Amino acid sequence: MVGKSQLKLIKSLRLKKYREEKRMFIAEGRKGVLELLDSDLVCEGIYAVDPEALPPLPLEVVPVSNKELQQMSALKTPAGVLGVFRIPAQEEPLSSGVVLALDDVRDPGNLGTIIRLCDWFGIPQLLCSPNTVDCYNPKVVQATMGSLSRVRMAYKDLPEFLAHDERPVYIADMDGINTYEASWPEELILVMGNEANGLSEAVRELATGVLSIPRFGEGNRTESLNVATATAILLSEFRRNNP
Amino acid sequence: MVGKSQLKLIKSLRLKKYREEKRMFIAEGRKGVLELLDSDLVCEGIYAVDPEALPPLPLEVVPVSNKELQQMSALKTPAGVLGVFRIPAQEEPLSSGVVLALDDVRDPGNLGTIIRLCDWFGIPQLLCSPNTVDCYNPKVVQATMGSLSRVRMAYKDLPEFLAHDERPVYIADMDGINTYEASWPEELILVMGNEANGLSEAVRELATGVLSIPRFGEGNRTESLNVATATAILLSEFRRNNP
Numbered sequence: 001m002v003g004k005s006q007l008k009l010i011k012s013l014r015l016k017k018y019r020e021e022k023r024m025f026i027a028e029g030r031k032g033v034l035e036l037l038d039s040d041l042v043c044e045g046i047y048a049v050d051p052e053a054l055p056p057l058p059l060e061v062v063p064v065s066n067k068e069l070q071q072m073s074a075l076k077t078p079a080g081v082l083g084v085f086r087i088p089a090q091e092e093p094l095s096s097g098v099v100l101a102l103d104d105v106r107d108p109g110n111l112g113t114i115i116r117l118c119d120w121f122g123i124p125q126l127l128c129s130p131n132t133v134d135c136y137n138p139k140v141v142q143a144t145m146g147s148l149s150r151v152r153m154a155y156k157d158l159p160e161f162l163a164h165d166e167r168p169v170y171i172a173d174m175d176g177i178n179t180y181e182a183s184w185p186e187e188l189i190l191v192m193g194n195e196a197n198g199l200s201e202a203v204r205e206l207a208t209g210v211l212s213i214p215r216f217g218e219g220n221r222t223e224s225l226n227v228a229t230a231t232a233i234l235l236s237e238f239r240r241n242n243p
Numbered sequence: 244m245v246g247k248s249q250l251k252l253i254k255s256l257r258l259k260k261y262r263e264e265k266r267m268f269i270a271e272g273r274k275g276v277l278e279l280l281d282s283d284l285v286c287e288g289i290y291a292v293d294p295e296a297l298p299p300l301p302l303e304v305v306p307v308s309n310k311e312l313q314q315m316s317a318l319k320t321p322a323g324v325l326g327v328f329r330i331p332a333q334e335e336p337l338s339s340g341v342v343l344a345l346d347d348v349r350d351p352g353n354l355g356t357i358i359r360l361c362d363w364f365g366i367p368q369l370l371c372s373p374n375t376v377d378c379y380n381p382k383v384v385q386a387t388m389g390s391l392s393r394v395r396m397a398y399k400d401l402p403e404f405l406a407h408d409e410r411p412v413y414i415a416d417m418d419g420i421n422t423y424e425a426s427w428p429e430e431l432i433l434v435m436g437n438e439a440n441g442l443s444e445a446v447r448e449l450a451t452g453v454l455s456i457p458r459f460g461e462g463n464r465t466e467s468l469n470v471a472t473a474t475a476i477l478l479s480e481f482r483r484n485n486p
Contacts (some may be wrong), residue, residue, distance in 0.1 A: 107350075113469055120468055122460025145466070180483045216482050217365025223388070225363055226356055229475035232468070234477040240423045241460050 002047060002064050010084060012049075012141040014074040016134045023087045025136035026072070027148075029079035030054070035146025047072065049080050067150055074138035093154045093161065094125040097187055098238065101127040103203050104156055104194040105227055108133050110141020112193075113228040119147035121235040126151050127189075129200075130157045137177055158191070161204040165189060168208045171199055172230055177209030177232065184241035192231050245290060245307050250314055253327060257317040259377045266330045268379035269315070270391075271320035278389025283328040286292055290315065292323050317381035330456070331378055336397045336404065337368040340430055341481065344370040346446050347437040350472055351376050355386020356471040357435075362390035366479040369394050370432075371441075372401045401434070402445040408432065411451045414442055415473055419453030422477065428485035435474050436474075 002010075013026050014106055027033050029110035030053075037043055037057065049055060049069055051061035069078045093099060100123050105111055111133050118126050133140060135153050150161055162169050170182075171191045193199035193209070213225060225233075245253075250272055255261035258268050262288045267287055270276050273296075276401050280286055280300065289295060292312055294304035312321045343366050354376050369378075375384060378396050405412050407445060413425075434450070436442035456468060456476055468476075 041461075062294040106384075113472060115327070116469065117472060120456075122456055122458075124411070124460075212485075214482070215361075215363055215365075216486070217362075217367075225475070226359065229356060229360060229472060232472035233474040236456070236479065243457070243459070 010072040033083040038150030044084040099189045101123045102192040102199040104131045108139035110228045113142040118151045170209040171207040176212040253315040277328040282392030286329040316421045342368045344434040351382035352473045358387045361394045413452040414450040419455040430458040
């Protein structure tokens with residue numbers, strides 16, 4: 001059984017304001033919850049309609065009714081299992097190696113996909129501008145499929161960070177170098193822009209290289225690739241050159 | 244003004260059954276509608292809350308109220324402009340060159356993104372298994388951002404098609420050849436699988452090559468990439484080798 005105040009607290013976590021106040025977030029679905037449990041994250045509680053269906057866990061699972069889960073869940077169709085986790089303290093971004101940075105990426109599905117890509121391609125650090133969607137937003141957590149615990153996240157003022165870092169800064173933009181012909185140093189900051197407006201002027205000014213993914217076909221007029229698919233292609237190119 | 248029966252007809256087009264019966268589909272949003280108007284597709288009608296805001300068009304725009312648009316629209320927040328277009332007759336898939344094939348891709352957002360990728364990378368033919376989501380589904384049309392008219396679409400039984408085609412058949416799957424080390428012939432059929440279940444056994448048996456996108460990082464456990472991001476990476480590799 002889950003108490004009323006607990007239920008209210010969990011429900012509030014779909015809003016960033018309350019996540020920041022309580023320093024907690026929710027994850028939903030058996031797979032995602034189990035993956036986060038198997039990470040360094042601190043779990044505050046697991047709630048399930050059918051606790052018997054879960055493997056043995058290091059903490060007690062609270063049985064809840066479908067109606068209670070519906071009230072806690074941020075999903076239209078709750079996934080049967082919900083976990084509450086502590087938001088870890090933000091660590092300083094890694095000062096060596098490769099960093100992917102996002103300049104105001106707003107769509108939760110895009111950020112979730114990008115976190116999963118960082119995990120896949122072994123990109124240890126994802127750096128987000130303060131206006132990038134919150135990585136503890138339930139829709140982002142859902143889309144990461146458990147990758148969230150394996151990628152180091154930080155929110156920082158990008159121009160300030162870039163100005164004080166010595167690594168080359170590559171941006172993805174129009175009219176740059178052909179991505180396939182670019183040189184890809186091992187240590188690098190790659191910045192991707194907002195879905196509608198691309199990169200901010202302040203970030204553009206700090207770029208040391210501009211990469212473009214070539215378009216193919218005569219008279220091709222496709223305007224742009226989705227930011228998550230463009231990130232997939234660029235991280236793939238980075239790793240092809242730096243396995 | 245839009246008549247009641249017209250309104251009812253347009254509303255019905257969010258269902259595949261009626262799209263197939265009427266051979267029509269809807270597109271929403273200024274940009275998408277204008278791009279489809281500028282293609283070979285036949286337009287049956289344009290409806291807009293503010294017709295004056297549109298550039299001069301070869302057919303009359305029907306002014307509608309917000310309430311009427313709401314009733315026609317398949318979107319939660321209608322985009323102000325809606326076009327009704329005729330579904331073109333399905334042409335036989337191209338028998339030469341490169342083909343991307345989808346084995347039961349179900350998510351409209353994924354199919355839309357993949358159509359956009361085909362357009363970007365100049366892949367002329369997209370071949371879908373009969374259980375792949377309908378490309379005239381309003382959410383797919385929305386996600387293609389106008390690319391739909393520039394990629395040749397066909398729905399066909401995949402195993403039958405593959406069995407009678409002489410081009411090499413590459414599939415994206417686990418435990419295959421490293422994508423970056425594969426040879427990429429100019430003529431090729433590349434098949435991507437379903438979001439949850441991957442490729443069907445029948446398609447697997449007809450493969451002449453299996454490609455895997457390598458994972459990086461020690462002990463990496465990420466299970467799979469989203470089908471649209473995996474497609475992005477593979478089409479990029481195809482074009483890098485066949486510019």
